[in-house]
Amino acid sequence: MPSVSFNRFIYFVTVVDMGSFTAAADRLGVAKAVVSHQLSKLEEELGTALLIRTTRRLRATEAGRRFYERCIIVLREAENAIDEVSSETGTPAGTLMLTAPLDYGAKIVAPAVAIYLERYPQMKVDLKFTDVKFDLVDNELDLSIRVGWLEDSSAQARRIGTFEQHLVCSPAYAARMRSANHPEVLEDAKWIANGALKEPLRWLFSSADKTVTITGKPVVTANGTEASYVCVLAGIGLAVMPDYQVADDIAGGRLVQILPDWSLPSGGIHAVYPPAKFRPARVRAFVDILEAMERERRS
Structure with a gap:
């Protein structure tokens, strides 16, 4: 059985993830020559080629791809072992793999990440802002922040805050609607539909003991909250926004x-977690920061 340096697993995985020695070196904070040397030594120790190098691209061989998949498991287990030990002291360690919706991410999560990194300078964050709901296990995510109404009741989730929805428009468009005093008069207005929602134009309004459901008529259908926000700022019409x-x-x-x-x-x-026996310290620390920000925002 060949003797292989554990650190070379990290070099190899980073090279495959980044697609080049140069990008991997930048990510690892070492010289390109160091990365190249470590990969050469790894291939020598294993007795097989892991990478195919050309002048334009770099890709894993078939053996390299199989080895990469195993390395990911080994590194994740190692990181979890560190987390399990560090959880006893509450000290975050490693890289936080996080995803959040674009709109909430830009407004709330990014400032939370800034506080997190200032508080824990040894941490790193791999951050994806997207409205796509990733599978946490398949994408090796530590945490997904989801806004709205959870569709999967079996998800391991923690409610960390709430948001209200407001019907808004630009001041210029509002000037044309001074007589609007009831939801029903808005059905013929110009609506901006958020296409990311299941029912982007059907809204339930409540006031005291009255409820009214209306269906608006769209002049624009946007592909998400951020796009709807830009349209409403531009004065196109009405939109329901968080x-x-x-x-x-x-x-x-x-x-x-x-x-x-x-x-x-x-x-x-909601903070949505992958199935796990414990929550790594790095995840708990970030969720605590985000929850504190939500409490402050609602106060």
């Missing part, structure tokens, strides 16, 4: 809340 996205704009007069005496259904902000 409070974390538009609170500053309403306060600054860039947007106007329509029918403020009527409320729309509120939603949840």
Whole structure:
């Protein structure tokens, strides 16, 4: 059985992930020659070629691909072992693999990451802002922040906050709607539909003991909350937006809340975890920061 340096697993996985020696060297903070030497030694120790190198690209051989998949498991287990030990002291270690929706990520998660890295300078964060809901296990994610209503009731999730929904438009468009005092008068208005929602134009309004459901008529269908936000700022029409996205704009007069005496259904902000026997310290520390920010935002 060949004797292989554990550190070379890290070099190899990073090279495959980054697609080049240069990018891997930058990621690891070492010289390109060091990465090349470590990979050559690894192939020598294993007695097989792991990478195919050309002037334009680098890719794993068939043996290299199989070895890569095994290395990922070994490195993840090693990281979990470190986390399990560090959890006893509460000290985060390693890299936090995180995903969040684009709109909430830009407004809330990015500032939370800044606090996290300042508090734990030895940590790194691999961050994806997207409205795509990744499988946490397949994508080796530590944590997914999901906003709205969880579809999978079996998910291991923790509710860390809530958000309200506001019907908003630009001041110029609001000037045309001064007589709007009931949801039903809005059905013929110009609506911006958020295509990421199941029912982007059907809304339930509540006021005191009354509830009204209306269906708007879209002039624009956007592909997500961020795109809807840009459209409503441009004065295209009405849109229902989460409070974390538009609170500053309403306060600054860039947007106007329509029918403020009527409320729309509120939603949840959840930390969703992969199946695990324990929560790594790096995950718990970040969720604690995010939950504290949500408490402050709602106070």
